[in-house]
Amino acid sequence: MKNKLKRLNIDFFQKPTLKLAPALLGKYIIRQFKNQTLIGKISETEAYYGSHDLASHASKGKTKRTKLMFDQPGLAYIYLIYGMYYCFNIVTEKKDFPAAVLIRSVEPIEGLKTIHKNRKLPIVQSEKFPTRLTNGPGKFCQAFMIDKKLNGENLISSQKIYLAQNYQKTITSSQIKKTKRIGIDYAGSYKNKLWRYYLKDNPFISQK
């Protein structure tokens, strides 16, 4: 698997956020941890775009937490949510324009055993509902050992976490569904933006 994958470079991440979020679908996230390699295929993303986007952390301005959203494209922005889970984002747009893409779900491709172990689900559950392993932003981070320590990591040069693609498997726009974002009811008119994208034929989705 891994030898068919080619690492994504800065050119890929410099796309406009609303183009990059769907373009990330079908791409691979590779997590290197000691001698272990975990690979996931991205199946669901959400865009957070600009200071005016009331769903975005950046709508509150530049703070200690959100300053990475104002940084250069291709960095990892990771934060703790509800005191318990992490969310992994890819910073987009040029410096000083706050935007990012949240990775909401992946399909596990390699390292299944470790992914199972990290998620700590009862065996009955993971056998009956295998998609529950990685079908949500918090679940994905738990499964792939992503936490605050990787905040600010440069995905273009990092050895710990990076993105790649398989040129033999491309995604067309007909395979992508656009919907409203999840969990942002407070965002006024921005809650209706169709800035969530997922692969129609992929079962690893947080919800339809």
Next chain:
DNA sequence: CCTGGGATTTTCT
């Protein structure tokens, strides 16, 4: 099938 509540801690008001 669906609904509601609890867990837990950082961040910003």
Next chain:
DNA sequence: GAAAATCCCAGGA
């Protein structure tokens, strides 16, 4: 002090 880009489980229909 309240809210949060979530997840899991229990309970009822």
